[in-house]
Amino acid sequence: MRYAMAMDTKKCVGCSDCVVACQTENNVPHGFCRDWIVENVDGTYPNLEMEIRSERCNQCEDTPCVRTCPTGASHIIEGGIVKVTHVECIGCGACIQACPYDARYFHPDGYVDKCTFCDHRVSKGQDTACVAVCPTKCLYFGDLHDENSPVSKILRERKWKVNAPEAGTKPQVYFLI
């Protein structure tokens, strides 16, 4: 099993619903987020282009964050989801430094926190909170090893890219273009 997500930059409106839904689902404290919106504008008026992306931890296949973690708090679970065991985390921040995507943050309770692909939901067959709420239905989730999963299907149908492939982490969040 290999979980992955695809997000359609052609449909996303940057509304941040995915961010709020994640906060209320996962008790993310105020002022912090596990997913976020990026807006890129190119050109000069009136010849403009804009791309909007909803970003989060890429649940990379090659994980510098896990490698650098001195305590083993950062680890990989079933389906390739990268997690942090909060009680084992000493808050040294090595993983934050190692992540090329700035996907982790210091939780005010003294540990590092990040997107979990809502493993508590997906393990029960539900979608992640962001996927379930997105009003434009531009987020696709599923198992890449299952060719009928929404993410496998959409990646077959559409052109896509990943963020900063040169970092070599083999990110598993895909952006449809």
Next chain:
Amino acid sequence: MKKTSRRDFIKISTLGVGGLTMLNPVLNWVPGFMPKEKTPVDESKAKRFPTFCEVCFWKCAGFTYLNDEGNIQKIVGNDDDPHSNGRFCPRGTGGVGLYYDNDRLKEPLMRVVENGKSVFKPVTWEKALDFIADKMKIIAKKHGPESMALLYHASSGSYFHHMLEAYGTANAAKPSYAQCLGPREAAFVATFGAGLSSPEPTDVKNTKCLVLIGNHVGENMHNGYVQEVSDAIDRGASIITVDPRFSTIASKSKFWLPIKPATDIALLLSWIHVLIYEELYDKKYVEQYAFGFEELKLHVKNYTPEWAYTQTDIRPEDIRNSAYEMAKASPAVIIHPGRHTTWYGDDTQRLRAMAILNALLGSYGRKGGFYFPESKKVPEYPSPAYPHPKWTWKDITKPTYKGAGTGLANDLIKASLPNSESPYKIKGWFVVGTNLLTTVPDKSITLKAIQNLELMVVVDTMPMEITGYADIVLPECTYLERYDDIRSNQHRYPNIALRMPAAEPRWQSKPGWWIAREIGVRLGLQDYFKWTNVEEELDWKFKQMGTSLEEMQKIGVKVYEKHKPLYLADGEEYFFNTNTGKIELYSIDLEEKGYDAMPRYTEHKQPDDQFYRLIYGRAPMHTFGRTVNSPHLSDLMSENTLWVNPSVAKIWDLHNEQYIWLKNQDSVISSFPIKVRITERIRHDSVYMVHGFGKTNDKLSRSYGKGIDDTELITNVKIDPIMGGTGMRENFVTFVTKNPHQKEQNA
């Protein structure tokens, strides 16, 4: 000593009696207090209560979930609900913040004079309600009950409406009409014999071409609409966006037409010209259903794309190609009516031009155009007939604005002015869930009217600016803590939804239905409130509709069978509710009322040197001032920014993140500064900001002084002669880089 006016603004104290006694669920959200590894709610086991969202008019239905501690944790859409399809928008998802906001109104407050100064004193509900009823009795005797008016927006407004009608007044207005969608309603009534109402019956998910005139869907998160636009994109529909700003949806459009502001009618007329003179309109449809085609053809003869170019800055070929795109999609095309349409004063006519385009393209009553919506009638709980008021808002408004479809907030405010020469004088207001000072321009008129009132009651959940001017402030609980009247809006299928409380009201706040009923009973109107508890009233209504409160508490939403088709059948005879029974390209009704029968183009003022047109709009995570203080949503956007084109920034030597003040054409200066955002996404002759910020009440701890309230700068109001709406987009601002308020502070 400065003479204190009777209605000085009073700041509401944040420390309410019993303020912090409740379980204090807020602690769950405060950093440091959160138990480690707090487990997320298990939806299959957690307690949940049906509700429908109150963060905007779309009223999406969903469920409020409680966590293991029994506190409200999250709100999730109801899959059976056609408004939300199981997905809330960010504002609805963040709606929990409205409940957890500790800045909320906590107890009834009464204006009293202490040591020559007006202050708010906390009083019991008994005392507050007795006071209101006594005053209302005096007003009824002195001026007649008609002189009380209701200005409202919240769902619970319906209970206040009922109470006031029983008392003897039909004077009511929502700013959502004359400050927002009124022009399009008047225009569609004139053209098709029916308004559009909410949610508007646009068949977006089936459309092949969506045309947006300044409509920034995606930044306005009208949920079902946004969802269907996304479906349409998936299906390859083309989008044409007309906007001086490169909006989110402009970035997803096949055509973005960066129009010179205030020239929209020129573009619309030239599109009509192209469709008619290149014979691209739906001939069969127009022949069968439309009236006045030849008159229209003659009328638009000279409105060529070449002419329109001189007004709009849009190249003739772009005008033609976009018209061809619409024609190609016809009848599955929508010239979307939008909602906020009070721009330049000739708004009904602009919307008429849009309605006419829809008619020429044959999209009204057609798949992928406009469908025929249906709703379920909610029966009235048995009560006596209302007394007949001697006069109503119609006597105030209709002689001047003959096309007005409902009361106008701005007109009821004017009828409250001391020098009002009209015999129809308003002496008391109920303001329910609307912050009039930021919704109705010009604010100075509202403030003057307030000074002349004999009674002003404000019912709200938050210490909005308007509360500071009330005689009595009544704290309503949020929608997550109350029942409300049944939601029964139009849609493809008739459907209803229940809102029920998921928690006890915090502090001493109370539901609107209870407040209205208590006042009614004190006025001797108990016959109109034969139920003692709203559950009784709702259950009775539900039972007439083939369900029950008990069933609705489980399912939340009920969808009914349809009785009429969504679209016209091919060649079907259809009677439009207009003078001619046809779609009126040439409006007999408008002509008879003394207005132009067909839309005409008039040039509007453009900004003077060093001034820029003030354009305002929405951000997806906010419903104006209603949400800017929410702990969840203010996190996402805590202040607005001023969009400035790089070429303008260069002239003024502005840099990103710099705070500046704005001064308008009437020398009104903003109370607060705003952060500059230099971006190519805005035209050089305009600046843009999101509406709803710059709160002036410092009791709104997260939003006070954050950004600029555009309403402050809207002092030039262009009234629509047909329906009386307040056009707000002919205001121009210039930049003030040094703090203009500094001097006052030092003096």
